[in-house]
Amino acid sequence: MKTVTKTALANVKQNKGRNFLCGCAIALTTFLIFVVLTVGYGMIRVQLASVDAYYPTYHIMFRQVSEKNTKALQVHNDIEEIGLRMDLGQIIDDDATIIMTAMDNNGIRLNKAELEEGTFPKNEKDIVVSKGVLEELGIQGKLGDEITIPYQIYEKDGMGYAKEDTFRICGFMESSDLNKEKKMYFVMNSMEYAKQMIPEADREYRVMFRLADAEHMTTDEIEERGKEIGEDFGVPEGNVVENREYLVANYTDPSFVKGMIVVIVMVVLAGILTIYSIYYVSMIPKVQEYGKLKAIGSTKRQIRQMVFREGMLVTALALPVGLLISSFLSRWIMKQMITFMAGEDPLMQVAAELVKNGEVSLLHWWIYAITIMTVLFTSAVSLAKPMRIAAKVSPIEAMRYQGLEKRGKKVRKGYQNLTIFRLTKANMARNKKRTGITIVTLGATGILFMVVATILSCAAPKEIARKDIESDYKIELETWGGDKMNPDRDWRQVQQNNPLTKAFIDQVRDVDGVEEVKVKTFMNGEIPKLSMDGEIWGADIIGLDASYAETLEKGEIQGHVTYEELEKGDKILMSANMLYWFPELKVGDSLKMVLNMGDDQVEKTFEIGAIGDYYESLGGSSFYLPQSVLEKMNPNNLNYTLEITVNDQKKNSAYQELQALADNSEYLVTGSYEEQLQKWEKNMRLMSVLCYAFLIILGGIGIMNLVNTMMNSIYTRRRELGMIQAIGMSEKQLIRMLQLEGIIYTLGTLAVSVGIGSLVGYGAFLYAKTKHMFQISEYHFPVVPAVLLICVVAFLQVLLTYGVSANFRKLSLIDRIRYAE
Incomplete structure (x- = not known):
């Protein structure tokens, strides 16, 4: 067996170019697995350590x-x-x-x-x-x-x-x-x-x-036991509060374990796909060498061992390099991410300080172990196919083996006139599996890129901010109840002495730059038959004018009621939020409400005409009615919110005047679209950086695979290309043929990435919309990321074709024809 090992070692030295490329890909894969595990687990540990240092310690x-x-x-x-x-x-x-x-x-x-x-x-x-x-x-x-x-x-x-x-x-x-x-x-x-x-x-x-x-x-067991004790002492479930952050930081969280397993499996699958495709393609030229060894007496087992040991030697050399680079870079990446996230958040500032002082260990032995075992396992699995090919092929077949697929028919289609495109097409067709593996590997990264880009595109900060605040500027009443020293803050009192008078609203409309003012009214009360934790459920009703009719009807998810039907006063539109607390409610049910009319209360029964799903910007209420209905029931001033649209050119001065008007009354608070936009832009910027950083690493491995495929395609056909040149193909035609091969890889990759990626991305959008992730509601195709992906792939393909061509041109025609291993 010493001879087998020596031969494998000699092959490693002899085929330095290809093995270096394979080693780079393995090192990058090692880097990906290690960094994802280190940064992913490290982010959790750092946050939990900061929670441990910052949060209370009760359960x-x-x-x-x-x-x-x-x-x-x-x-x-x-x-x-x-x-x-x-x-x-x-x-x-x-x-x-x-x-x-x-x-x-x-x-x-x-x-x-x-x-x-x-x-x-x-x-x-x-x-x-x-x-x-x-x-x-x-x-x-x-x-x-x-x-x-x-x-x-x-x-x-x-x-x-x-x-x-x-x-x-x-x-x-x-x-x-x-x-x-x-x-x-x-x-x-x-x-x-x-x-x-x-x-x-x-x-x-x-x-x-x-x-x-x-x-x-476990955390679940602690929480369950806490609820049991609370139940024994008559504590409502709503008054049982788990110190979730501290529990997750210090006890085993089943959801955390499951999440880590999912992440590891995803990384392992990505590693298997990448390393397998690289080894499968890069081992094809070596089959001829093993055919010679088989011709002089090597057994099938020895051939398999040579292939396996050479591959594992390359892996053994690349693994430490990948681990060493990962060990240094993962700490730097972690520090940069924590520093970026810190901002003014006190908890994240504690986390940044912990990382800076090295108080949280980021490098764990089990991360090294998982990374090493994963790369070794995937390398071994990836070598299985080349090992079988090398051991199975006969010496004669091995001498002319080029990784071509076996065909059932012996008839080959030919042409009277041979063109560059036909030559390229023939080469790609007889290496379908190699071509397919490369395109699928690169396309998988592209699909993931398009999915992430779709979610980020649909989670547009401008749209999310607009769902929080309908207009450019908002002036709203601030009221509360149950305050003996401030009874005037109770809505029953405010509606009798409301600062949002017609005169005040006219002043707002007269502000230079104000284009439109919409008024939302409000009425509250109780629903006696509904209760939570022994307390009667409150009834909040927002009154909207006819301009909201289309919005209300579009938001209906159960039943249907028009604005005109609501104006009759016997039906009411209920928010879907009520179903979270009272899922038994349905369209057609009758609800008796006790409504506050200043110092008096009036009973009114409504039929649930429809159930709608609406954003916070509409008022965030439990029920909606036309303003005219509220005005008929209640003679008091029910104005509650002013939604103000301002000319873009005059916003600064208009905002200052509006704020000055609001400051004249202690009952009024204000808010602007720009404030909400700034908050969401910061959140989405961080998410974008994290997601695209991961995809860049994954894309780098895919690019290495493409480099490997094209270079080995040239190596295995070096003699063939030399003979074609000998009978008349010019250097320019050769370059054009290589460029056409690159274009086919590019088009295939983009078809998978953009085509399938767009479909999968749309599915991800539908899922996010159903789960109300980032308040996503409208689909936006990620045009800019898609164009950027196309440009990057095309540019890299041109660059790669130029590099491979330049390397190939260094050999003389005689050397190309005499090439054999």
Whole structure:
């Protein structure tokens, strides 16, 4: 067997060009498998590590738990650690929401609460604030200072009357940019103070706990056990909250395991297809060499071993190179991706810091093991066919073997006049399998490219933003209920003193640049027969004018009702969102609603005329009716939203004037299309970079396969081409023939990529539309990516043809004719 090994090693040295090409392809495949696994798993681990460092450490949280049940949970056998939080009220402020909360020591630890300076509350009147809170309240203060704060206590039916108390600042917590942007803050009081202010019968805790023996459980099992305990204590399922991010970071997640298996299988299949096609094509010229060895006495087994060992030697040389490159580049790729994603997201900033400091290991032994085993396995499988060919063919057949397919008939079609196209056609036809494998390999990458491009094209940020906001600019009322200190914020009161008057709307219309103003009205109430977690379900109705008639009818997915039929007032159009909560509802059902008419309430029964699926921009309501119906039922001012269309040339000045008008009333909030567009453009830009980066790597392997195919096509026909040139073919005609072969590969690849890829991409669009992925609703053919794909493939084919031709021209005609291995 030493002779077999030495022969295989000699072949590796002798056929350096072809083996180098095969080695490059194997190294690229190794790189693809390793980087996909490393970056894919690394992204998850980095995010989970940042979650572990940033998020609370409890497993489950129950909301709205009574004092009695809280005490019972504290001695539960299945709970190893429990922490309590009580939200006692809200500080009075016109611009910001500042919640007063209290936690015991375990709650502070489980929430990973940290202070910039000072300590957590120890005495009854201690308070932890942030500098942002003090700025919002217009108060100066440092550690040890006393501050007087007006606030409202939470009560069962809302918020109580205003109170005022003096507290000592014992600590400062950090105010993030997100707090300042959202104007949402927290202060921390002592648990003793919270219990003193809220009677025992009215106390509602947030109970955070860790389960005992959780280290032996999966995330699904932890979540299921949490729901069981909640059910035992009468906690509604909607008030059972799993700390999902922390659980996934620290316990086995079945969905994560399944996802990793799917990704690995996809990468393995891509590797098998690529390596097999490369080996199959590159081994064809070597069959003649093995035929000579067989003629001097080599057995079939020895021939198979020579083929196998040569292939595995090339793999063994290329594998370490691929792994070495991957090990260095995967870390760099990971850092660049995390840095790009970080932005202003505090969680991703933690992730970027972890990667930068090397606190998360990205290189794992099992990734090396899977990569090595996958490449070795696919190489071995890929060599099976060439091994059988080399061992089976007779010495005489081997000497003239060119990888041609066997034909059943012995009759060969010929021509009186031989042209370049006919020569090219004959060569491609007698190597159908080789040609097919190359086109399929390249086409598979192209199909994947078209699918991704289709999804990204359909998920256009401009369209998604338009589904969030219908117009260019929006002025809307901001109302809420259950606030004793701000009863004027309740919609029942606002509709009696609505700032969106006819005079205000006329002012909006008079703003220079405003082209159109649409008014949406609103009415709310309850549906007594529907309830969730013991609470009666609310009824929100948006009133739309006749200009929305076509939109409403187009969105109907069950039943059919026209705008004119709705105007009669006995039928109502229901949003499909209601089916998520109450799937038993159907077209034709009657719904009795108790509607708020200012200080009064009126009962009204509607028949569900149709069910429609509508975007948030239409109002995001549960029900829709014509404005005229709402106006007949309710004499109050029901104007709720102004949808404003602005001239593109005057947007900046118009937006400033509209904002100034809205600022005159504390009840009004604004939003613009540009704000939504900016948010979605950032999200889709990141996704595009990740998807196309993966496809570039995969495409690189496909290109190596094409290079291998064309070069071996020339090698196996070197003598044949030399003889044709000897009888009259010019160098120019030879180049034209090679160019025609390249064009056939190009056209075949593009037919598979663009043709089949477009069909598969459309199927992916239909799936995404059904699943509401990225709010996709309309199909857009990816024209620019498709044209770019065509141009890149054509350019690479021209470049490759030129390179192969230049290499072939280096040999003299005599050397070409005498070529034999």
